[in-house]
Amino acid sequence: MIGARFANYAHHTRPAIFCRRIVTPSDRNFGKVGGRHPQRILSTLNPLKLQSKDYLDISGHLETTVAFPHSKSGRGLLSYYSTAPRGTPFQHQPFPSNSRGFLYYSRDPQAAALEGSIRLRLTSDNTPSSFLDGRDLRLPWGSTWQLILPQIATQMSHRRFSDQLLHEKLVTQEQLSQCTKLFGHRCRWVPSLTLFRLSQEFPLHFEGRPVLTVVGGSLHQLELPWIFGHPPRAWSGSGIARFEPSTSPEDAGKRIVHMRIIKITEPVVCADEKRSRLVPRPVEGQLVMVNLRGVPKLWAYDIEKNTVLGAAFRALWDASHLPTQPSWHMRPR
Incomplete structure (x- = not known):
């Protein structure tokens, strides 16, 4: 089953960049399939500054919109968890059960210039101290679920994330501009193949x-x-x-x-x-x-x-x- 799901990504004959238009719901935020969920306001994407109120439960959600105290425009969209092979009843898969934890920005100390991603750290409860004992949400084929920096920088659906990362000095304007220069505004990626x-x-x-x-x-x-x-x-x-x-x-x-x-x-x-x-x-x-x-x-x-x-x-x-x-x-x- 895992191989079948992954095959939709693995057998592309072109780079792991897709340039087809995606129709999404409005900014009013559709969450679980068939239902709406109120927009969540988070205080930070810095794992060192997390608060209990930043605890997020997106189990079963197809899409969720988040905001920050300094959000200006655009959206902060967490879209579907993964995409099933064409021909299945539901191509876009909702987030699995127990998708509960803290959204945060991850950047390896040895990271390349444009490397970095937003991830969901699954934790046992809503206390920030549980972050260190948690684990990042994984896709069905074992890769980490994430929004990589080029996605965040170039898509309006992630504008609130880029605003917040700039506000917290987790990224620079130069990094965002370089992503835009390389990728433009029209494409989406398979992060695990980038x-x-x-x-x-x-x-x-x-x-x-x-x-x-x-x-x-x-x-x-x-x-x-x-x-x-x-x-x-x-x-x-x-x-x-x-x-x-x-x-x-x-x-x-x-x-x-x-x-x-x-x-x-x-x-x-x-x-x-x-x-x-x-x-x-x-x-x-x-x-x-x-x-x-x-x-x-x-x-x-x-x-x-x-x-x-x-x-x-x-x-x-x-x-x-x-x-x-x-x-x-x-x-x-």
């Missing part, structure tokens, strides 16, 4: 070719080759992956990238017995292997190649703060 640096995790469907959007000084399309075999595919299933720089002594001084399967989110199943003898099985926690002339080897890509893929990887590499210790890719996350 990367800013190497170590970010992304969903991976073993029967498809991931197409990622890379955000750097410009936009890049990162369309990987058929790592798990050309159709017919050898394996089915889904996982969470990330790219890592090679730490092999033989690659010293080179910029070589590997891929690691962080987590298996849907069991790996043999999809073609003959092909599975040639294509190494994806294994949780391990680097991806490929078959080269009958010999299993690590999948690797030299990012200095003068290719579209090489340019995308260089943007990710240049935006990453890479430690020098060889055990970097084994650090717990």
